[in-house]
Amino acid sequence: MRTASAIAGSALFFIAAPGVVAGLVPWLLTARYHLPWSTLPGFVPVGWVLIVAAAALLLHAxxxxxxxxxxxxxxxxPTERLVVGGIYRxxxxxxxxxxxxxxxxQALLFSSWALVAxxxxxAAAMVSFARLHEEPTLARRYGAExxxxxxxxxxxxxxxxxxxG
Structure with missing residues (x-):
């Protein structure tokens, strides 16, 4: 039962956090993807490779x-155990x-400077949250490990x- 709850909670959080940050907000910033696709050589395939590979890693994480x-x-x-397997290695x-x-x-796909910004x-928000909240919390919770x-x-x-390790 614990695993089922963790899967359900993670699925909900997946929609609420990365779904909004990497999906909804870029969609809104690019006028709901009505921007033309990049005409710069190589940008579209590189953009797609980056999106697909990163989405697979995100699901794995x-x-x-x-x-x-x-x-x-x-x-x-939070987790009961420190997660250090798979991509976390x-x-x-x-x-x-x-x-x-x-x-x-997506910035490459649409040649969007708004998405780069x-x-x-x-990135600044994520680094700050990781440094100021997550790292101290994990150090308290899991100590030497x-x-x-x-x-x-x-x-x-x-x-x-x-x-x-």
């Missing part, structure tokens, strides 16, 4: 929270990295080889 951590990414329903903040990649993919603002993980795995630029 959400699944890790529910199945490995037995909780959700939502601060109101390469980067500590894969959800944020994926959401920003989706936004930047939005990505910069979203989190500190070892934090020292070994970069927060924002993925390491190529997985951490084997």
């Amino acid at each position: 959400f699944a890790r929270f529910a199945l490995e951590g037995l909780g959700t990414p939502a601060p109101v329903a 390469h980067v500590r903040n894969p959800m944020y990295v994926a959401v920003l990649s989706i936004i930047l993919g 939005y990505a910069v603002i979203a 989190y500190e070892a993980y934090r020292r070994a795995v970069p927060g924002w630029l993925p390491r190529l080889t997985p951490w084997r």
